[in-house]
Amino acid sequence: MALLHGGQLQQVAKQYNIPPSDWIDVSTGIAPISYPIPIIPLSVWQQLPQQNPDLIAAAQQYYQCSQLMITNGSQAIIKALPALYRQKNAESQDVYLPERGYKEHAHAWKNAGYNLHFYQEFLPEMSEILPNSVLVIINPNNPTGQFFNGQVIAQYQERLKLINGLLVLDEAFIDVVPGNQSYYNQLENSHSLVLRSFGKFFGLAGIRIGFLVANGYWCGAFKELLGPWQINGPAQLIAQHALQDTSWQTRQKDTLTRLRIAQEHMLRQAFPQIILREINGCNLFLTLSFHQQDTAKKLYHLLCQQGVYCRLADEQDTLRFGITTEELLERLTLACRQAYQQLT
Ligand SMILES: Cc1ncc(COP(=O)(O)O)c(C=O)c1O
CATH class of the missing domain: 3.90.1150.10 (Aspartate Aminotransferase, domain 1)
Structure with a gap:
């Protein structure tokens, strides 16, 4: 449902x-x-959407990362991730999630047959996280606003790598957290990935754009799964302008x-x-x-x-x-x- x-x-x-x-x-x-909608040339409406290198460059600059993938909203990743992770790690069957938080995460992992373990105010004890598990952190959390700092995240990242698990950081609302709080450390390995939502901060949820910041393995796997033309041309152009417009x-x-x-x-x-x-x-x-x-x-x-x-x-x-x-x-x-x- x-x-x-x-x-x-x-x-x-x-x-x-x-x-x-x-x-x-x-x-x-x-x-x-x-974000004010720029003038969109007719050709952008007419042509099939190509991957726009200027958008990629703008996003890499905005998200301060070298590898990312553009999606039709971060929801697309949330939905597809459990099945893809099963393929990558056949031993995985447990996921830890905030009891209160964007419920689509739990919904997706449950549909894929995972055992759900909910944590409340505190993240699960590191020593209790089962091998091959997934830990979902929504930072800051929606609706509780709870925020975990980079040091805490780094410890969990390390731990999940050790136990052959996966850390999923959903940073849909992080653009408004003061300071550069996003956490992209260690994304060169495939044990962590970060989800970024474009629509919330830029006030344009209707154009459906989101980003996966992850290493080559994950970006490649999602590209393969989601196929071409995920994001329409006008949306790409609007996002490119918005991401470049620092003032x-x-x-x-x-x-x-x-x-x-x-x-x-x-x-x-x-x-x-x-x-x-x-x-x-x-x-x-x-x-x-x-x-x-x-x-x-x-x-x-x-x-x-x-x-x-x-x-x-x-x-x-x-x-x-x-x-x-x-x-x-x-x-x-x-x-x-x-x-x-x-x-x-
Ligand atoms: C915490 C969180 N993550 C992800 C999403 C998905 O957003 P989008 O698909 O627009 O990027 C939402 C939507 O409300 C959300 O609240």
């Missing part, structure tokens, strides 16, 4: 009988400001930081400490947990009634808000305040 994520506005709008255009959609962690990237980081600070402040005012336990996240989303188990579910419903669509966790105990624009923050504020009043 397909998993539910944020972004199902049509469905939710129908359920609450409010036209889709009247909603504030903060159900995803996609930046509310998008836009700096502005986007500053803007997202400012918007996140304002939105977090607003949420803390709207939902006082009597109900709010904590807010976690990053500059692309904020996840709220509450003292009472059912608060998130009630607030979700009260917000939907006002045309505000946030993401209620599958566990139904937290609410995740994507970052919204300055223009929409006021309406979001009013809706949050009203939801709180109706709750109490």
